[in-house]
Amino acid sequence: MIEIRRMRPEDAEAAARLEAVCFSHPWSAKAFAQCAADENVCYLMAWEGEKLVGNCGVRNIAGDGEITNVAVDPACRRQRVGTELMNKLLETGRSMGIEAFTLEVRASNQAAIRLYESFGFLLEGTRRNFYEDPREDALIYWKR
Numbered sequence: 001m002i003e004i005r006r007m008r009p010e011d012a013e014a015a016a017r018l019e020a021v022c023f024s025h026p027w028s029a030k031a032f033a034q035c036a037a038d039e040n041v042c043y044l045m046a047w048e049g050e051k052l053v054g055n056c057g058v059r060n061i062a063g064d065g066e067i068t069n070v071a072v073d074p075a076c077r078r079q080r081v082g083t084e085l086m087n088k089l090l091e092t093g094r095s096m097g098i099e100a101f102t103l104e105v106r107a108s109n110q111a112a113i114r115l116y117e118s119f120g121f122l123l124e125g126t127r128r129n130f131y132e133d134p135r136e137d138a139l140i141y142w143k144r
């Protein structure tokens with residue numbers, strides 16, 4: 001049974017540990033703690049008991065929602081945790097006044113691309129060589 005709730009400052013260490021497993025340039029616990037304290041930012045965390053199995057966040061920039069840090073524990077993937085998190089994040093974002101959502105994703109990240117496209121995100125642009133380790137283009141998606 002998965003429970004999704006908003007990140008609190010004391011959850012920042014757990015978020016950073018999951019981040020380190022999922023990304024080559026992981027965010028620090030300090031960065032997550034700052035986000036948890038920022039009223040324009042909402043991070044959601046999916047818990048299975050005491051274990052953090054996924055998280056994601058959105059920053060409200062004058063009505064545009066920038067989605068970041070979508071991550072699911074490797075052992076828990078393909079069990080709709082990402083889908084549940086995204087569903088709740090879009091709902092929460094709308095309640096914060098967000099009218100359009102955007103995100104960037106590595107061009108080779110088929111799992112994430114399919115997840116976002118299943119929510120109606122559309123490809124609107126590319127940033128050449130945006131990512132490092134490995135160097136790769138970013139695809140820019142919007143859901144308006």
Ligand SMILES: CC(C)(COP(=O)(O)OP(=O)(O)OC[C@H]1O[C@@H](n2cnc3c(N)ncnc32)[C@H](O)[C@@H]1OP(=O)(O)O)[C@@H](O)C(=O)NCCC(=O)NCCS
Nearest residue numbers: 022070071072077078079080081082083105111112114115
């Ligand atoms: C992308 C990610 C968050 C998906 O989380 P998840 O919980 O496994 O996703 P879900 O189980 O909700 O999958 C939803 C849909 O996304 C697509 N999908 C997810 N993983 C996939 C994979 N490995 N290959 C192909 N499609 C995939 C499928 O369409 C899937 O639906 P289906 O299982 O009915 O076919 C997860 O793979 C992850 O954490 N990856 C590493 C971090 C990352 O790249 N984050 C995105 C940064 S932009």
